[in-house]
Amino acid sequence: QVHVVESGGGSVQAGGSLRLSCAAxxxxxxxxxxxxxxxxxxxxxxxxxxxxxxxxxxxxVASVKNRFTISEDNAKNTVYLQMNSLKPDxxxxxxxxxDPSIYWTYCTRGQFTGAxxxxxxxxxxxxxxx
Numbered sequence: 001q002v003h004v005v006e007s008g009g010g011s012v013q014a015g016g017s018l019r020l021s022c023a024a025x026x027x028x029x030x031x032x033x034x035x036x037x038x039x040x041x042x043x044x045x046x047x048x049x050x051x052x053x054x055x056x057x058x059x060x061v062a063s064v065k066n067r068f069t070i071s072e073d074n075a076k077n078t079v080y081l082q083m084n085s086l087k088p089d090x091x092x093x094x095x096x097x098x099d100p101s102i103y104w105t106y107c108t109r110g111q112f113t114g115a116x117x118x119x120x121x122x123x124x125x126x127x128x129x130x
Contacts, residue, residue, distance in 0.1 A: 004121040005022070005043055006021065006088070006122065007110075009126045010125075011127040012128070013129050017082070018084075019081065020096070021080055022096030023078045024078075024096075027098070031053055033050060033052055033106075033117075034052075035096070035098075035107075036071070036094060037094070038093065039093050039095070040093075044074045045090075045095075045114055049064065050075060050108065051108070055104065055108075055121065057096075057104060057108035058070050062114050067084050067085045068082065088106070089128075091126060094123065096120070097121070098118075099112065100115050
């Protein structure tokens with residue numbers, strides 16, 4: 001059974017940084033798509049970034065480019081989301097999701113929705129104050 005667990009959320013002031021972690025276990029494949037999503041109150045869930053594990057290919061939504069960095073540690077089966085220059089608009093619940101069936105080109109071009117992911121974490125809150 002696949003498990004995905006996020007950690008690392010918290011409260012920071014605008015301009016600050018946080019690093020979220022996403023630990024996945026139970027996969028038999030070494031290559032799968034990992035996506036970070038966020039949902040703010042009253043707003044739709046949006047994909048923030050994604051990575052195809054075992055590759056350097058990543059995707060970022062325009063609003064976080066050059067501020068957020070997604071990376072992986074293969075040895076720890078963990079994907080990170082380093083968030084710098086945080087803004088109040090980044091305040092949301094952040095979720096990590098993973099799935100081995102998303103083809104790498106779709107994964108790294110942001111051509112997916114949340115429905116494509118079979119495994120989700122419980123979410124971690126990020127709050128950015130002005």
